[in-house]
Amino acid sequence: MKRIGQFILYALLIIIAGTTLTPLVWMISASFMPAGQASTFPPTFVPERVTFEHYVSLFTRLNLARYLFNSTFLSIAVTLVSLLINSMAGYAFAKYRFKGRDSIFKLLITSMVIPAQVTMLPLFLMLNKMGLINTYMGVIIPGMAGIFGIFLIRQYALSIPDSLIEAARIDGASDFRIYWFLILPLCKPILITLAIFTFMGTWNDFLWPLVVMTDDSMYTLPVAIANLSGEHVQDTELMMAGSVITVAPVLILFSAVQKYYISGIMAGGLKE
């Protein structure tokens, strides 16, 4: 009886795993197929001969190196800037007492229900007036500070004992030194989690870069892939190679740091 139960369990688990992996495996496999093989019937899963021609033409004929750079640079920049700004604010909300603190914090949390799409049109006009459309700043500026990030860091910083901060203060440490040399190291786990969330969020973001990056040379990978997939509808293998390059960096990053990512989701899920 237990044997049968176990068999059914594994059968279900493997079916789900197969369904989950098939599109990704096919994407990788098709990216190495000679041109045209993916458009044959019946569909094949193994390349007739392994070719790197699509990867080569993405980097030589098409501008993929540039898109890869744009995505990498923007994801790192947004992550670093927002980590600094959010951690400063999260620390202040957790450890300083001042009038209006709780009402400001409450206002921020409440406004998390407003979807980002609402701000898009005026934000576009503002950045247009500032001459920041089609620039890196156009993506970095709206990502500089985030309410969710401030919230995560505040919750974490609340658990730091006041006595530690007091002791540092008695030793003559300035407020900034306390933040930089005491608080930030203590908040390391949540900072890593938030950094991964921000990096992946920026890397995978589509709608805002689509709106703000109007020139081909400024496209991020998702915008470039969406654009290419319209022009190269028939070049299945080429598009699969482009998808692999877009997906691979985040998948590799994730498998290296999955512990932090998963614990971040669990922290978010349990707070309710």
Place this chain on the structure above:
Amino acid sequence: MRSSSEIRTALFFLAPALAAIGVFFFIPVVAAFIMSFTDFDIYSLGNWRYARFVGFKNYIQLFEDPLFWKALKNTLYFLVVGGPLSIAVSLAAALLLQSPLVRFKGFFRLVYFAPVITTLVAVAVVWRFIYHPRFGVLNYGLSLVGINPVDWLGDPNWAMPAIIMMAVWKNFGYNMIIFIAGLQNIPKELYEAASIDGADRVHQFTSITLPMLAPTTLFVTIITVIGYFQLFAEPYVMTQGGPLNSTLSIVLLMYQQGFRWWNMGYSAALAFVLFAFILVASLLQTRMQKQAGRL
């Protein structure tokens, strides 16, 4: 005694975040609200003064626009069918992975979670080929069990189900993790006590697991509803809203009106309708949560 200097330092730490959120979030929200009562269009782009107040004209026009109703219907279809489906798959996967009979849990969890990490645009491109009527893997698989080929993205009846299937594939791993966390929080003693009382598995599931999981389920429902209302990249990449507008979503319509036709006043009104729906949905669900808490 330290209070005035404490305020100053607090302000120093808060200023960058509050300034950024104020200028690049709160001001745009207010501006979008004002904009939704103007006829802001391509001529106003050069000079904002050309925009005039038109009262509720955009909102009235919106409710008379068959395309808006189409987009709303499609978005609700995606939400009402895709949401519960994705939550059910998440819960099923979490329960399977919680079974004491299963080994290699970490491996399966990693595999199930992989699509969550992937870039939506890139996997949407992949799925477009999986759904290919002649060469696609899906139709081939169906043909093996004797099902005739379906023109997934070319048939107005099948395009939205196809997008839903892809979204469930992409998203279920996220909620699965939250469900696993919720399941781990249920005290083991409850199950022990129940099995001493002679309750079978099914009974334990309906009288312990499901009620204890209710707060988690509610949280998962809220984030799923909010996320699914914002459907955009899937139809943008896979169908451009077609065929026959059968996958046109509210955000896609908003994008087209705002950034393709530069009808920004109209698009801003659409954004606020979207906001209203999300607000009502989250208020309803938090109220349910409070009522459930009182029981």
